[in-house]
Amino acid sequence: METYTVKNLLKESVYIETLNRVEKLRPDSARKWGTMSVGQMMLHCVEGFRIPLSEKRYHRKLFFYLIGWYYAPLLYNDQPWKQNMRTGKNFIIQKEPDFDQARLKLLSTIQTFYQNRASRVHNKIHPLFGKFSSEQWGRNLWKHLDHHLRQFGV
Numbered sequence: 001m002e003t004y005t006v007k008n009l010l011k012e013s014v015y016i017e018t019l020n021r022v023e024k025l026r027p028d029s030a031r032k033w034g035t036m037s038v039g040q041m042m043l044h045c046v047e048g049f050r051i052p053l054s055e056k057r058y059h060r061k062l063f064f065y066l067i068g069w070y071y072a073p074l075l076y077n078d079q080p081w082k083q084n085m086r087t088g089k090n091f092i093i094q095k096e097p098d099f100d101q102a103r104l105k106l107l108s109t110i111q112t113f114y115q116n117r118a119s120r121v122h123n124k125i126h127p128l129f130g131k132f133s134s135e136q137w138g139r140n141l142w143k144h145l146d147h148h149l150r151q152f153g154v
Contacts, residue, residue: 039099
């Protein structure tokens, strides 16, 4: 079995490597699983950055206080995500976006996250899983990007 190690998007070398992987995507990049097109996948990944980059303060429901702590490490631990996992409705991109615009939006969102790493993301509250440190956000978002970049062969 292949060893999987989650990287931190807030580390410069990982940040640069991730930007380069996104640049390798093409409009005709074939998916290995799932139903999203490459353009939809890129905008789907942008959605994952909304919480840590938002000025909005998110609140958790009691149910997630009770179980969120248990599941939170799955978002940033060294276990790869399974293929064909269900996607939350707010993460589904219905329309087919312009490829170049979607890629530019993803690249600029990754850059914004990296540039704001210290000031905006530390201790941001995930509405399901609770407070994440900058390190946890960096690992979570890298893991999400890695999952989908692998989906499209990069």
